[in-house]
Each structure stands twice: as structure tokens, then as C-alpha cells.
Amino acid sequence: MYNYTDFDHDFVRARVDQFRGQVARRVDGALSEDEFRPLRLMNGLYLQLHAYMLRVAIPYGTLNGRQMRQLAYIAERWDRGYGHFTTRQNIQFNWPRLRDVPDILDALADVQMHAIQTSGNCIRNVTADHFAGAAADEVEDPRPTAELLRQWSTDHPEFQFLPRKFKIAVSGAPTDRAVVRSHDIGLYLRRNDAGEAGYEVVIGGGLGRTPMVGKTVRDFVPKPDLLPYLEAILQVYNLSGRRDNKYKARLKILVHETGLDALRDQIEAAFIVQKAQFSGVNAQLLAEIEASFAPPSFNNTRSQVLEAALQSDPVLRAFVDTNVAPHKNPAYGIVTVSLKAIGQTPGDATAKQMRLLADLAETYGHDELRISHEQNVILPHIRRSDIPAVHARLKAAGLATANIGLISDIIACPGMDYCALATARSIPVAQAIATRFDELRLEREIGPIKIKISGCINACGHHHVGHIGILGLDRAGVENYQITLGGDAGRDMAVGERAGPGFGYDALVPALERLLDAYMAARESPAESFIETYRRLGAAPFKAALYPAEARNAA
Amino acid sequence: MAKPFSPQVVTANDLLDGDAVWLTAAGTWALNASAALVLDTAQDAARALAAATAQQGKVVGPYLADVSLDAGRPVATHTREALRMRGPSNYFHGKQESAENV
Numbered sequence: 001m002y003n004y005t006d007f008d009h010d011f012v013r014a015r016v017d018q019f020r021g022q023v024a025r026r027v028d029g030a031l032s033e034d035e036f037r038p039l040r041l042m043n044g045l046y047l048q049l050h051a052y053m054l055r056v057a058i059p060y061g062t063l064n065g066r067q068m069r070q071l072a073y074i075a076e077r078w079d080r081g082y083g084h085f086t087t088r089q090n091i092q093f094n095w096p097r098l099r100d101v102p103d104i105l106d107a108l109a110d111v112q113m114h115a116i117q118t119s120g121n122c123i124r125n126v127t128a129d130h131f132a133g134a135a136a137d138e139v140e141d142p143r144p145t146a147e148l149l150r151q152w153s154t155d156h157p158e159f160q161f162l163p164r165k166f167k168i169a170v171s172g173a174p175t176d177r178a179v180v181r182s183h184d185i186g187l188y189l190r191r192n193d194a195g196e197a198g199y200e201v202v203i204g205g206g207l208g209r210t211p212m213v214g215k216t217v218r219d220f221v222p223k224p225d226l227l228p229y230l231e232a233i234l235q236v237y238n239l240s241g242r243r244d245n246k247y248k249a250r251l252k253i254l255v256h257e258t259g260l261d262a263l264r265d266q267i268e269a270a271f272i273v274q275k276a277q278f279s280g281v282n283a284q285l286l287a288e289i290e291a292s293f294a295p296p297s298f299n300n301t302r303s304q305v306l307e308a309a310l311q312s313d314p315v316l317r318a319f320v321d322t323n324v325a326p327h328k329n330p331a332y333g334i335v336t337v338s339l340k341a342i343g344q345t346p347g348d349a350t351a352k353q354m355r356l357l358a359d360l361a362e363t364y365g366h367d368e369l370r371i372s373h374e375q376n377v378i379l380p381h382i383r384r385s386d387i388p389a390v391h392a393r394l395k396a397a398g399l400a401t402a403n404i405g406l407i408s409d410i411i412a413c414p415g416m417d418y419c420a421l422a423t424a425r426s427i428p429v430a431q432a433i434a435t436r437f438d439e440l441r442l443e444r445e446i447g448p449i450k451i452k453i454s455g456c457i458n459a460c461g462h463h464h465v466g467h468i469g470i471l472g473l474d475r476a477g478v479e480n481y482q483i484t485l486g487g488d489a490g491r492d493m494a495v496g497e498r499a500g501p502g503f504g505y506d507a508l509v510p511a512l513e514r515l516l517d518a519y520m521a522a523r524e525s526p527a528e529s530f531i532e533t534y535r536r537l538g539a540a541p542f543k544a545a546l547y548p549a550e551a552r553n554a555a
Numbered sequence: 556m557a558k559p560f561s562p563q564v565v566t567a568n569d570l571l572d573g574d575a576v577w578l579t580a581a582g583t584w585a586l587n588a589s590a591a592l593v594l595d596t597a598q599d600a601a602r603a604l605a606a607a608t609a610q611q612g613k614v615v616g617p618y619l620a621d622v623s624l625d626a627g628r629p630v631a632t633h634t635r636e637a638l639r640m641r642g643p644s645n646y647f648h649g650k651q652e653s654a655e656n657v
Contacts, residue, residue, distance in 0.1 A: 047616070
């Protein structure tokens with residue numbers, strides 16, 4: 001993993017000291033709220049419905065045991081004993097008090113963490129494939145690139161006042177696990193025909209009120225050219241992105257209104273100028289960062305411990321079936337720890353659970369952890385022979401839910417239970433869906449499916465790219481939920497189609513039951529997943545299941 | 556025809572704790588919405604909001620929220636305000652933890 005240099009340490013600590021002074025001046029009245037607000041947002045501090053909320057970056061979703069332990073400490077010392085992992089590889093604390101926040105930021109700095117640029121119209125926390133450095137299908141670890149981008153974008157003087165927030169994601173594998181095409185800039189690490197390393201660069205993706213699938217602006221940017229190329233994109237956006245209308249200010253709108261080809265010409269022109277100004281120090285820096293992400297020293301001895309345990313333990317078998325993914329080293333597995341126990345809040349972990357995860361990473365996992373945009377925690381390097389022991393300890397802590405990729409593995413934003421922007425609750429909807437399909441014992445029968453829930457049009461819960469997306473809206477003060485169908489978060493990202501009128505809070509789960517009954521009746525075999533059946537048949541049979549009265553009237 | 560005026564209260568968040576608070580008749584801030592001053596006319600509402608906005612050292616973001624009245628006590632007409640009066644629905648945290656705040 002990357003370790004802070006003296007420069008990083010000094011920079012982060014100086015920001016904490018500045019913020020400590022800013023908080024003191026707000027409390028004693030020297031700063032008005034209008035003056036203070038942008039300062040607190042620069043440090044990840046929001047004001048929500050019941051309390052402040054501190055959003056802490058987990059750059060590219062990677063952390064070690066010590067960092068996870070510190071998050072647990074912060075949760076207990078200054079919050080309510082838990083944290084909420086988000087779809088942008090951040091952790092949010094829902095109950096900090098204003099006066100404590102500088103101390104929390106100091107505690108984060110102690111373990112090389114911060115909350116800088118987790119808000120505001122700047123380049124946000126750079127996200128990456130949560131299986132980075134471990135996935136069997138990985139071409140190259142995306143994290144050195146993401147770390148380079150973190151350093152480049154942090155306090156970048158030209159890009160602190162962009163038209164709107166700006167999100168970047170990096171993937172180093174053919175399977176896109178990072179929803180790359182939903183970002184302002186998405187990067188796929190690849191090699192060209194000559195075998196040189198570089199990136200396919202995607203721009204103008206986004207979710208929110210105007211969902212757009214990112215478009216490839218350049219097939220191949222050689223590695224040393226990455227920063228000048230991104231500077232060129234940002235420069236064009238900074239100058240031409242709309243500032244007259246907040247809802248049209250993202251890069252996706254500029255791409256849409258200008259056209260990809262015309263915008264590409266502008267970017268390429270800016271790139272020529274930028275490239276001449278880069279000295280090559282960026283390539284040298286990337287090489288140094290790459291060295292710090294050297295793989296751990298794997299123990300390659302194979303054993304039959306796991307295979308033997310699987311024979312006798314059906315619970316372990318179910319867990320391995322859903323929660324363990326192939327590792328690049330055949331003696332290892334990638335273990336996803338579900339933060340979606342049936343009836344629990346998606347993405348929440350208690351301090352005790354965080355400490356157990358830190359213990360497991362340190363004991364069995366080369367001291368590495370990842371946070372996924374799907375709001376789960378990953379132990380990326382677990383020897384297959386250690387999986388039974390890891391599973392036993394997870395089980396004892398209520399963390400062994402075997403549901404990754406199934407109907408209860410739901411993405412849900414905090415929604416109106418916490419968020420000041422939300423128009424409806426998300427969390428209780430996720431809890432109700434998971435609980436209902438568990439009661440029906442249908443989870444495994446239904447098989448792989450992605451349900452994603454957002455409590456407002458801003459789409460933090462990625463509802464547009466859910467196989468089933470749920471969007472909570474406000475209708476005259478009452479919650480109402482729209483269903484979209486057929487979204488896809490993968491490399492062939494697709495935006496779901498709205499099924500029809502929304503459902504009231506109490507009508508939503510019964511509607512989903514009808515929808516999934518229709519799927520199970522229509523699939524060619526249990527091996528055909530929900531999304532495959534949807535693609536084969538289109539929306540009509542699913543709409544008929546959602547709106548039986550309308551279907552009858554039409555008949 | 557103009558919409559009839561719905562009773563309103565002034566609400567904000569406490570500067571130090573961030574908790575939802577309501578303006579009382581005494582010009583102080585209460586954690587319990589039932590202690591809120593109910594405003595019956597648009598003029599009263601505008602005046603109360605202006606007074607609240609001047610209290611920058613105590614609260615953040617004051618605004619007017621519609622209420623209905625139940626035996627003289629304000630009740631939320633919007634789910635969002637109901638949640639602010641009670642706390643989140645997934646944990647027994649926030650106001651609902653203390654009987655005197657709900």
C-alpha cells in the first residue's frame with residue numbers, strides 16, 4: 001500500500017489545523033454560516049436532518065487493519081458506534097458534533113486518512129475496482145493510477161472551483177466492477193498492440209437526474225501522458241462547462257451539448273499544450289507509487305483444508321458459493337464480507353465488526369481490506385485453506401451472510417432517514433425487501449440480481465443501473481417509489497427503463513413480489529438470471545406483473 | 556385564488572450539535588417540536604423567520620415548515636419533517652431516545 005510521504009503528512013495535518021481554527025471562529029461568531037459552509041464542505045462536513053455528517057475518503061477503497069481500527073475508534077469515541085460505507089468508497093459518520101470534528105480529522109491524519117475533497121465542486125475521491133490487486137481477471141492493478149490521481153487532484157489550484165463535482169474511477173480488469181462508465185472520467189487500464197501500458201479514457205458518464213453512459217474519447221492514452229491528457233479534459237470542462245444551471249453543469253451535459261467529436265478536438269488541442277509543459281516527473285512518480293503497491297508475498301502451498309470443510313459444512317458451502325471470488329493466485333480467494341445481513345442497514349458496520357475485520361485482515365489477509373461501491377467489505381487476499389477459519393469468525397460476529405449478488409445484497413443510500421437532500425427513505429425499503437424474500441425463502445431460487453435504491457433523483461444509490469432500480473420521490477409530502485428495469489452497472493452499462501407510475505411505501509414490496517414471480521415463471525431455466533430473462537423478453541411481461549389492473553384493462 | 560395559509564413553525568439545526576430545533580414563543584430554540592411557536596399568518600411567519608435568521612450564532616439554516624394542529628400541538632404534514640421530529644427509522648437514535656424530545 002501507499003504510505004504518506006512527509007509532504008502528505010504535513011499537508012493533511014495543516015488542513016486539520018486550519019479547520020480547527022475555522023470551527024473556533026464559527027462558534028465564536030467571527031464567521032457566518034455562509035462563510036463557514038464552503039470551508040466545512042471542503043473538509044467533508046455536511047449538515048443533515050438530525051446532525052452533522054462527516055464523509056471520510058477511503059481512496060480507491062483500500063485500507064489496512066490499523067486504519068479500520070481507527071474508524072472503529074472514531075465511531076465509538078465521537079459517534080454512535082457505527083459507520084456507513086457508501087457507494088463512493090467513503091465512510092460516513094452520522095452523528096458527530098461540530099466541536100469534535102477537528103479531533104476526528106486529527107485521528108484520521110494519525111492513520112493517513114482525511115476527508116478532503118469528499119464534497120464541493122472539485123475532483124472527488126478517486127474510486128477503483130474493489131478487487132484491485134487480487135482479481136483473477138486483472139490486467140493491471142488500478143490503485144497506483146488512482147493514487148497518482150489523488151495526489152494530482154488534491155488541492156490542484158486550477159480545479160478547486162469547477163462548474164460542478166467531478167468523479168473519476170479506474171479499472172484494471174475486463175470485468176467492470178467500478179461502474180466506470182458512470183463517471184465524469186472513467187479509465188480502463190489496457191495495453192496497445194505494441195504491448196505498451198495505457199488507458200482507454202471514457203468521459204461524460206453520470207447518474208443523477210440526467211443519467212448518461214460514458215463515451216470513449218480516446219482508445220489509448222499511453223501511461224506517461226495520463227496527467228496531461230486529464231488536465232486537458234478538465235481544462236476544457238472548466239472553461240466550457242455550464243455554470244448558469246446547476247443541473248446542467250456536469251461534464252456529461254457538456255459532452256451531450258457539444259458532441260463527442262467536437263469536444264475531442266478541443267481536448268486534443270489542449271493536450272498538445274499540456275503535454276509540452278509536463279516534465280516527465282509524473283511518470284517517475286507513478287513508477288514510485290507502483291512500487292509501493294507491490295503484491296504481498298503470497299504463500300503458494302496448496303492444501304485440501306477448504307475442500308474437506310466444504311464436504312461437511314453446508315453453511316460454509318453457501319458462503320463460498322456467493323462470497324468468494326477467484327484470486328489471481330490459485331491458492332487464494334477474495335472474500336467479500338456482506339454488510340447486508342437480513343433486515344440490517346446496507347453498508348453499516350459497528351465498531352466491533354470493524355475491529356473484527358481488521359483482525360482478520362491482519363491475521364489472514366496480508367493486512368489488506370477493501371470497501372466496495374456495493375457497500376460491502378472485502379478481504380482481498382485470503383488463503384483458501386484459511387477460509388473456514390475466517391468464515392467461523394465472521395459467523396460469530398454476524399458477518400457471514402451468504403448473499404453477495406443476490407436479492408438482499410442491495411445498494412441503498414442513506415435516504416430521508418438522514419440525508420437533507422432526500423425525498424424518500426431508502427433504508428427501510430431495503431430492509432423490507434431483504435426481510436420479505438428471506439421469509440419466502442426465495443433468495444437462492446431467484447438467483448443473481450441487483451437491486452439499487454436511491455432516496456432522491458441524485459442517484460447515490462445507483463438506481464439507474466440496478467437490474468431493478470428503485471427511486472424514492474416526494475408526492476405532496478408522502479413517499480412514492482418509481483421502479484426502473486433493465487439497468488446494468490457493468491462494462492456495457494445501461495440505464496434502466498421506467499416501468500410506470502410509482503408505488504406507495506406499503507405497495508412497493510408486494511409489487512416486487514409480483515415482478516419476481518413473473519420472472520421465475522418466465523425464465524427458460526433456473527440458470528437464466530433476471531436480467532437475462534428481461535433482455536430476452538423485454539419489459540412488457542414485467543410491467544404487466546407490476547400493474548395487473550392496467551394489463552387487464554388493456555386486454 | 557391564493558392557497559389558504561397553512562399553520563407553520565420555524566425550524567433549523569443547532570449550530571453545535573446539528574440537531575433539529577424549533578423556535579419557541581420566547582424566541583429560544585426547543586428540541587421538541589411540540590414546544591414550537593405556531594404561526595397563523597404569513598406576516599407572522601415572515602417576521603418569525605427573520606428573527607430566527609438573525610440567530611446565526613445558535614442555529615443553521617432556519618426555514619418555515621408546514622404543520623397541522625392536533626389539540627393545539629404542531630404535527631408534521633410532511634414525512635421529512637416527521638422524521639426530523641422523531642429521528643431515523645433504522646435505529647433508535649436521535650430524538651426518540653429521550654421521551655421529552657418527541
